[in-house]
Amino acid sequence: MRNIRPRFVATVLAVLALVAACSGAPEQQAAGHNEQDVRFAQEMIPHHSQAVDMAKLVPTRAADPAVKALATRIEQAQAPEIEQLRGWLSRWGAPAEAPGHGGHHAMAGMMTGEDMRALEQARGTEFDRLWLTMMIKHHEGAVEMARAEVAGGSDPEAKALAQRIIETQQAEIDEMRAKLPQG
Structure with a gap:
């Protein structure tokens, strides 16, 4: 005992x-994540959302079938990424929106309300030119944000998404520049 x-x-x-x-x-x-990962997700959600909104304007306004095809690809790629980013923020216990970010147009590459209204009113080849010009600027902003994530983030999944954004959107920038009339 x-x-x-x-x-x-x-x-x-x-x-x-x-x-x-x-x-x-x-x-x-x-x-496994840090402040940069949270900032990347919080800022990329409205950034991607605006790109999806811009892509949704294309079917009824664009003249060029190649612009329509590109817009479809952008929407199909970025809509699921938005959900992925929201999932990470939820898992990390972080709010979906960064505190003090009421004016998203201040983010890299974001269009203003005035820009979006001009895009909504354009049609045909003028729409194509305006959309390509704005989407190039928008993508350049996303690439800038993604580079900051690759450099300063710590979450492997977030960094991998950021690297994919850099590669995909840089290729799309090159494609869009080739479609713009020279001069």
Whole structure:
């Protein structure tokens, strides 16, 4: 009987030590992201949302089938990325919108309300030219934001998305520049 008590105490102490050692794990998992990752997600959501809004204008306004095809690709790529970014913010316990970011047009490449109204009113080849010009600027802003994430972020998934954004949107910038009339 006397051997049972020390074994019981040793078992309880071992279990307590194991629980104490494991209690740090959730904090370590949560520490997989940093402020830059949160800022990237919070800012890329409205940025991508505006690109999707711009792409949705194309089917009824554009003249060039290549512009229509590009807009479809942009919408199909960025809409799911918005959900992915929202999921990360939720997992990280961060708000979907950065505090103090009421004026999103101040973000790199964002169109103003006036820009969007001009785009909504344009039609045909004028729309194509305006849309390509604005989307190039918009994509350049996204590439800038993604480069900041690659340089300063710590979450591997966020950095991987940022790298894909750089590669995809730079290729689209090159494609759009080639479509713009020279001169």
